[in-house]
Amino acid sequence: MKKDERFYAFIVARTSRHCSRIRHVSIPERWIQAAACLSAVVLCAALYGFYGLAQQAAHMRIEQENDRLREENERQRQQLDQLKNRVDAIEDASRRLSEISGVAPEADESEWFGAGGPLVILDAAAIALVESRAAQLEQELQTHERALHERARIPSIWPVEGRVTDDYGPRHNPFGGGASEFHDGLDIATAWGSPVVATGGGHVLFAGAKNGYGYVVEVDHGNGLVTAYGHLSKIEVVEGQELKRGDVVGRVGSTGRSTGPHVHYEVRIGDAAVSPSHYLPARETAAQQEVEQPESN
Numbered sequence: 001m002k003k004d005e006r007f008y009a010f011i012v013a014r015t016s017r018h019c020s021r022i023r024h025v026s027i028p029e030r031w032i033q034a035a036a037c038l039s040a041v042v043l044c045a046a047l048y049g050f051y052g053l054a055q056q057a058a059h060m061r062i063e064q065e066n067d068r069l070r071e072e073n074e075r076q077r078q079q080l081d082q083l084k085n086r087v088d089a090i091e092d093a094s095r096r097l098s099e100i101s102g103v104a105p106e107a108d109e110s111e112w113f114g115a116g117g118p119l120v121i122l123d124a125a126a127i128a129l130v131e132s133r134a135a136q137l138e139q140e141l142q143t144h145e146r147a148l149h150e151r152a153r154i155p156s157i158w159p160v161e162g163r164v165t166d167d168y169g170p171r172h173n174p175f176g177g178g179a180s181e182f183h184d185g186l187d188i189a190t191a192w193g194s195p196v197v198a199t200g201g202g203h204v205l206f207a208g209a210k211n212g213y214g215y216v217v218e219v220d221h222g223n224g225l226v227t228a229y230g231h232l233s234k235i236e237v238v239e240g241q242e243l244k245r246g247d248v249v250g251r252v253g254s255t256g257r258s259t260g261p262h263v264h265y266e267v268r269i270g271d272a273a274v275s276p277s278h279y280l281p282a283r284e285t286a287a288q289q290e291v292e293q294p295e296s297n
Helices: 029-101 124-152
Strands: 006-014 020-028 163-166 169-172 180-183 186-189 195-197 202-210 214-222 225-235 248-252 262-269 272-274
Touching (some): 020 029, 202 225
Antiparallel strands (some): 225 262
């Protein structure tokens, strides 16, 4: 006898209060098996789909994290570039201030290749620390630069190389007669046409001829401080021109009240002439010279 492969189910359905009807339903076993297989397939597909979605979500999170890290790395790279530019600017400013200060330049570093030091990871905190230090250095350099700029305006070099023939103060009249007069500057004798330089930064207050001075240049250094360069043979600046210490203002001559080629150098505070020696490096004066030369104004 062939085995019945059907699955029987009996369902009792109440249709009214006093009667009921029994319905006989049969389902083939292979349908049950097929449904079970289909359910398993659907479940596996669903699980695989959930797994795929989870993997995709994880991949998206990793991509987002990678994007964030790339953006962070790019931001740090830009910060490092900006920081390098600031450090280079600080080094340039330091070299410039060293030159202004008169510090001797360092030896040629082209043959130096040594490098070393402890390992320091340059993370965000380290970058912020370096930036803070760079900002402090920039502020200090600006303060130092302003101070040096002001110092550069003070007349502190000799206007010309030569021999001091007359100092500041009383002297005998260089034109004879035995009379005495007050000399309100230094007379520095040197070769005709030698360059005469500004002893400090400032602007040209006057450039032209004046009684007694001949051709003269006056430089205003600020705060009422003025220098004058008299008896020039040639003037090489114009009124209002900005000058740096060491710029040529004219050439040595003997114009005006003069006995020979020299520069009459004055320093005035307001309207009062003061001794230029207070502002100049020490040098031999006329009284210390071994060779006598004619006096000049």
